Amino acid sequence: xxxxxxxxxxxxxxxxxxxxxxxxxxxxxxxxxxxxxxxxxxxxxxxxxxxxxxxxxxxxxxxxxxxxxxxxxxxxxxxxxxxxxxxxxxxxxxxxxxxxxxxxxxxxxxxxxxxxxxxxxxxxxxxxxxxxxxxxxxxxxxxxx
Amino acid sequence: xxxxxxxxxxxxxxxxxxxxxxxxxxxxxxxxxxxxxxxxxxxxxxxxxxxxxxxxxxxxxxxxxxxxxxxxxxxxxxxxxxxxxxxxxxxxxxxxxxxxxxxxxxxxxxxxxxxxxxxxxxxxxxxxxxxxxxxxxxxxxxxxxxxxxxxxxxxxxxxx
Numbered sequence: 001x002x003x004x005x006x007x008x009x010x011x012x013x014x015x016x017x018x019x020x021x022x023x024x025x026x027x028x029x030x031x032x033x034x035x036x037x038x039x040x041x042x043x044x045x046x047x048x049x050x051x052x053x054x055x056x057x058x059x060x061x062x063x064x065x066x067x068x069x070x071x072x073x074x075x076x077x078x079x080x081x082x083x084x085x086x087x088x089x090x091x092x093x094x095x096x097x098x099x100x101x102x103x104x105x106x107x108x109x110x111x112x113x114x115x116x117x118x119x120x121x122x123x124x125x126x127x128x129x130x131x132x133x134x135x136x137x138x139x140x141x142x143x144x145x
Numbered sequence: 146x147x148x149x150x151x152x153x154x155x156x157x158x159x160x161x162x163x164x165x166x167x168x169x170x171x172x173x174x175x176x177x178x179x180x181x182x183x184x185x186x187x188x189x190x191x192x193x194x195x196x197x198x199x200x201x202x203x204x205x206x207x208x209x210x211x212x213x214x215x216x217x218x219x220x221x222x223x224x225x226x227x228x229x230x231x232x233x234x235x236x237x238x239x240x241x242x243x244x245x246x247x248x249x250x251x252x253x254x255x256x257x258x259x260x261x262x263x264x265x266x267x268x269x270x271x272x273x274x275x276x277x278x279x280x281x282x283x284x285x286x287x288x289x290x291x292x293x294x295x296x297x298x299x300x301x302x303x304x305x
Contacts, residue, residue: 053217057226080190085210089234093206099189100211101304103218113190116210133191 004041005031015044015066016140047081049107051142060089062119066139067132080111084138086122094121095132147185147194148301154178155298168279169257169271175278176204176243176257179294183207185301201244208237212290215297225289232286233293239277 004013006022007029017023018030018041030041044066051064067082080099100112115132117125124130125138132138158174183203188194197203212233216226241247245256254261260270281287 050217053222054213056222057213057216057230059227059231089231090209091206091238093202096187096203096207097190097192098183098186098207098210098214099191100186100214100218101300103300106218106220108217112214114210114214116206 004037007031014140015040016048016142019045019048043081043110046108046110047083048142050081050083050112052145054083054085055144058085058087058089060087061144062086062088063122064142066142067113067115068137068139070135070137078111080113082113082136083115083142084122084125084132085114085116086119087116088119090116090118092118092121095125095130097133147181147188148298148305151178151181151185151298152302154181155295159295167272168276169274172240172243172257172276172278175282176201176240178298179204179208179237179240180244182294182298182301183211186211201246202241204241205238208240209233211297212293215293215300218300219296221289221293229286229289229293232281232284233290236278236281236287236290239281243276243278 004015004018005011006013006025006027008027009022009025011022011024013022013030021028047066054064055061063086065084065086067084069079069082082097095115095117097113097115100114102109102111121130125132154174155178158171158178161171161174180201180203184194184197186207187197187203209230213230216222216230221229242249242253242255243257245258248254248256254263255269255271255274255276257271257276260268263269282291
């Protein structure tokens with residue numbers, strides 16, 4: 001995964017943190033050194049926007065996480081943004097990744113993959129009773145706005 | 146391929162909408178269109194098509210996610226979207242049990258294809274049954290859901 005730094009204080013930032021005020025100094029200025037990092041930052045912003053839209057219309061949605069894919073870098077433009085969504089209103093029936101094409105007109109220029117699980121299923125993923133697809137790991141949480 | 150089949154099923158549903166044929170026949174096309182729509186999205190993420198072909202039990206869990214994504218894609222947001230998508234969860238559950246193979250461990254033998262034995266021991270036919278989805282899709286939120294289904298199928302066709 002690409003690394004980002006706060007331009008003002010130099011703190012290394014995660015993908016999600018890179019789109020929020022720096023937790024140390026509050027600055028929004030970032031050091032972006034190459035195209036891959038720029039893409040990774042843009043993808044993180046799109047992931048937050050996607051999560052925001054989902055939180056807005058889903059009463060039962062309690063948590064949304066990025067899924068980190070060990071086989072693919074975040075700086076790859078064609079790689080889908082993967083989200084794991086914990087929804088109290090869904091039905092427990094296992095891991096079902098759903099693929100969606102990009103929707104540039106509504107601010108989603110990347111494809112995405114959504115996995116929706118119940119809170120109980122989420123606990124099972126944490127305890128390894130249920131497994132995400134090979135190479136996928138629960139990443140950063142995209143908090144409710 | 147699933148997207149094209151979903152499109153064909155939904156087109157048929159639309160073309161028979163005003164035709165005086167039994168409700169169960171119309172709903173069968175709705176059930177088939179929704180099932181293929183969600184299977185197209187599952188296949189797109191790498192799921193083996195052979196692994197999902199035989200089962201009909203995907204709609205309840207996945208159709209609401211597909212419709213929510215479609216709502217995001219067309220910037221359908223706010224209270225009306227929230228209401229429609231809440232309604233979609235209930236509708237998806239009812240659409241899934243229209244398939245005869247999905248009977249919730251015998252609790253929901255009603256389906257839109259074959260006769261079944263009801264709890265009172267009597268035989269029932271889909272031809273004389275008034276199904277929940279027929280009532281749900283005529284509500285304002287139900288009509289919105291049909292538009293989202295149509296839009297989701299169109300978007301799949303455009304990207305394939």
